[in-house]
Amino acid sequence: MKRLPLSVIGGFLGAGKTTFINRLLTANHGMRLVVLVNDFGAINIDASLLQSKREDTIEMTNGCVCCTMSGDLFFTIGDILDRTERPDHLIIEASGIADPAKIATVALAEQELRYAGILTIVDGLNFPIQISDTAISDQLKSQVKCADFVAVSKTSPDQENVKQALTRLSVSAWTSADDIAILQSLLFANAILKPPKSEHTGSHPEYVHWSYAAPTAMTQSDILQRFEVIPNGILRLKALIPCDANHAWEIHLVGRHKTIEKCTAPHKFGIVVLGHDASISEIEIKNWWLHS
Amino acid sequence: MSTTTVFTAKKIITMDRSVPEATHVAVRDGRVLAVGGPDCAAHWGEFETDNSLRDTIIMPGFVEGHAHLMAGGMWKYPYVGFHDRIDPEGREWKGVATAEAMIQRLKSTQTTSDGIIFVWGFDPIFLSSERLSRTHLDQVSCERPIAVLYSNFHVMCVNSAALKIAGYTDATSANGVVKDANGQPTGELQEMAAMFPVLRRMQIDFRALSQNRYALENYAKVAQRAGVTTITDLYSMLEDEDLDLMFAVTGQKTYPLRIVAALGAGAAPKTVADRALALAHKSTQKLRLGAVKIMTDGSIQGMTARVRWPGYLDGHANGLWNTSPAEILALTHEMQRRNIQMHIHVNGDEAAEVALEALADAACAHPWPESRHVLQHCQMMDRALFHKAAKLGVVCNLFMNHIWYFGDKHATVTVGPDRAARMNALRTALDEGVSCAIHSDAPVTPLAPLFTAGCAVNRKTMSGKTLGKNERISVAEALELITIGAARSLHLDAEIGSISPGKRADFAVLGEDPYFVAIEELSKIPVLGTVFSGRTHLL
Structure with missing residues (x-):
């Protein structure tokens, strides 16, 4: 059976995790998501999208399901893996103080899961103050440091004190938590061969996007060699590369984590890469893939 | 009309300051009707006398203010902790202090119906020999998956067969899958994320x-x-x-x-x-x-x-x-x-x-x-x-x-x-x-x-x-x-x-008087059973 991609949403109390999850559940991504949250309190689904609501599960007309976590998280993940029909993607909301990496590790350990990133949401209004609170600063720092993607809520990501706080944690790329289109691309990479459309301005000045529809056949060692010379600044990559007559390689790069697996050949091959324009340009990505 | 039973004891330690000691307690409708001597129930009509506890010391049933239901559930699996422990049926499980003793214990452990061995309670802090690894557990079996859950519930050690069912190899990159100097998994798995793939395939669910x-x-x-x-x-x-x-x-x-x-x-x-x-x-x-x-x-x-x-x-x-x-x-x-x-x-x-x-x-x-x-x-x-x-x-x-x-x-x-x-x-x-x-x-x-x-x-x-x-x-x-x-x-x-009039008739039934044993011997006082709401439950 196909691996189930798992992403973890981290961030401190009040950072905006639930707001983001609300948006994700109702966004037009065509994915059947299962989202595990701590609390339904703030999950607010428009009635027209609501199919059923029970004490611990909300089912939506778009095929997404939102459940509260009960008992042990990991065994709940086991239940989802054991379903006869697996969802397209599993999203877990980490609790406010939790280390998202402790949850996401299961995607590297469990063969039926695929690591699909940690997105940490940083509270744009309060983070600079919170991070100086010695009682919690270490844990807040780990939430940001383990993240593959960082999003800033409630304010412009360019606000000086947020920028300083993140830079001090060696985070060089982040986005606005309102930019649901780019965040979806980072988590799902489902827009293969189709550049993400912003809901705001129609372009993403802070992101570079490169895609290529006709990759040539490669062996596993070709792929590994290519990744040895990968330039810095690539946040997300998804590729379907021809392997032999009946097979393809499905490759995912999420932050620092890479998975390569053989699958049956799809109708369409291709590669899509997202990076941050502060660290990489489209031409650098192109040169890496086509000419390295 | 409800019956009244008067229990006779060698001594009743009531923990009620007004009547700290007694020899008889009268019980009606699951509650303490009266406490005192043989005639304590005299005002309350007919009563039966129960002499089954006459040689015991009775105290109020003990109250444990912090425990977890898992203390009952864990006994589904064999215990391999350092300290001797008594299971719910009264069998004493001897403590395991070395890796060698662990191997012997596992060898004598019955495999469950699905062919796995899962044991609990191990505490490496007390281990006098080298660190437990798959090499030890492989001496028990190379075919059947074996998992030893540590007493802290955060770590376990598994054998090669268990590593195999989870697909753990030198290529595994997950934190918590501990590797040796050659990059091979040692069998030690730290934290749930690393333990879960093995537990899942052994069909062990902590919720259950x-x-x-x-x-x-x-x-x-x-x-x-x-x-x-x-x-x-x-x-x-x-x-x-x-x-x-x-x-x-x-x-x-x-x-x-x-x-x-x-x-x-x-x-x-x-x-x-x-x-x-x-x-x-x-x-x-x-x-x-x-x-x-x-x-x-x-x-x-x-x-x-x-x-x-x-x-x-x-x-x-x-x-x-x-x-x-x-x-x-x-x-x-x-x-x-x-x-x-x-x-x-x-x-x-x-x-x-x-x-x-x-x-x-x-x-x-x-x-x-x-x-x-x-x-x-x-x-x-x-x-x-x-x-x-x-x-x-x-x-x-x-x-x-x-x-x-x-x-x-x-x-x-x-x-x-x-x-x-x-x-x-x-x-x-x-x-x-x-x-x-x-x-x-x-x-x-x-x-x-x-x-x-x-x-x-x-x-x-x-x-x-x-x-x-x-x-x-x-x-x-x-x-x-x-x-x-x-x-x-x-x-x-x-x-x-x-043990006071009006309260539930819940008692601990003891073999010796806590006030008359040496203080070092308090923990060794035999517990003979309990009385719950007037009903006797001797061991």
Whole structure:
């Protein structure tokens, strides 16, 4: 059976995790998501999208399901893996103080899961103050440091004190938590061969996007060699590369984590890469893939 | 008309100051009708005499204020811990001290029907030989998956067959899959994310260790062997289907245990409070609901407790919050406002300080004089913190068994001899006027209130040292803490905790008098069984 991609949403109390999850559940991504949250309190689904609501599960007309976590998280993940029909993607909301990496590790350990990133949401209004609170600063720092993607809520990501706080944690790329289109691309990479459309301005000045529809056949060692010379600044990559007559390689790069697996050949091959324009340009990505 | 039974005993220690000792107790409708001599029931009409306990010492049924239902469920699997332990059927499991002894124990362990071996309770801190690895476990079997779960539930060691079913190899990149110098997995798996793929394929589900009939029935058996008639399950999910089973099992006439289950506060304050209040209405005589449990920090031996300056002995980083101080404050306000009792886990002194400040703040905002919230563990609280708890009417339930089980390690490894000497500072707490209880946190340490009382009286460590002699208390005080003290922490002192007219007829039946054994022998007093609501349950 196909691996189930798992992403973890981290961030401190009040950072905006639930707001983001609300948006994700109702966004037009065509994915059947299962989202595990701590609390339904703030999950607010428009009635027209609501199919059923029970004490611990909300089912939506778009095929997404939102459940509260009960008992042990990991065994709940086991239940989802054991379903006869697996969802397209599993999203877990980490609790406010939790280390998202402790949850996401299961995607590297469990063969039926695929690591699909940690997105940490940083509270744009309060983070600079919170991070100086010695009682919690270490844990807040780990939430940001383990993240593959960082999003800033409630304010412009360019606000000086947020920028300083993140830079001090060696985070060089982040986005606005309102930019649901780019965040979806980072988590799902489902827009293969189709550049993400912003809901705001129609372009993403802070992101570079490169895609290529006709990759040539490669062996596993070709792929590994290519990744040895990968330039810095690539946040997300998804590729379907021809392997032999009946097979393809499905490759995912999420932050620092890479998975390569053989699958049956799809109708369409291709590669899509997202990076941050502060660290990489489209031409650098192109040169890496086509000419390295 | 209801029948009256008069039990005769060698001695009844009532824990009721007005009539501290008696020889007879009259029981009607499951409650204590009268206490005193042979004629204590004379005013109450006809009665039958029950002489089955005449050679025993009767005390109020012991109350365990901090334990977990898993203490019943774990016995589905063989025990391989360092200390000898008695299972619910009364069989003694000898402790395992070396890797060699572990191999021998596993070789004699029966494989479950699906061909796996799963054992629990191992503690590497006491292992005198080299670190346990798959090489040891492969000597037992290379074909059948074997997993040894450590007593902290955070780590396990598995054999090569178990690594194989999870697909763990040198290529595995997950944290927690420990590798040797050659990059091969050693078999040690740290934390749930790394343990889960093996557990899943061995069809071991931790949720099922608490929520099933087997766990509930064994919990009662474990309690009966310890003289316990009221116990807690402190952090329960209490889903509707769990409740159906809990009501069905505890509702049986012969089920000899009252369970106080606290809802785990794992959601937003309002959600937790709504659920707790809904649960409170469902309480029965033997399943008490309505309180909540809040986690704050981790454990001291795991160096995950939040401790104040000067921190851990070796400069280890401060511990972790499981609930942040801001969330603790929000939770305490909401629970206090809605009159919901809280049990708050605090191991380190920083966690205790944060919790007390939150409780003080909530108490100012929403006055509730009889709130009686409970700090659980309280291991590093000093006089100032106990004083504050006393002023706030906050009960402290101290983790007394730690002195014996981990005291040596605390003195040498975690916090050093000076702070170890004041760990679980019971004398100080009582002198400050704190309402106290003492506990085992079973299955972390075995359920045995007389052992826990012995720890409070002797403060001896495993190596025989006395840790903090000035914090010792008297036998009478210790007995009070495992009866009326613990009952008070659960808001049940009007119903249980002493043998007094009107209270439930719940008794611990003992073979010897705690006041007449050497204090070092308190924990060795034989428990012969219990009486629950007037019904005798001898072993």
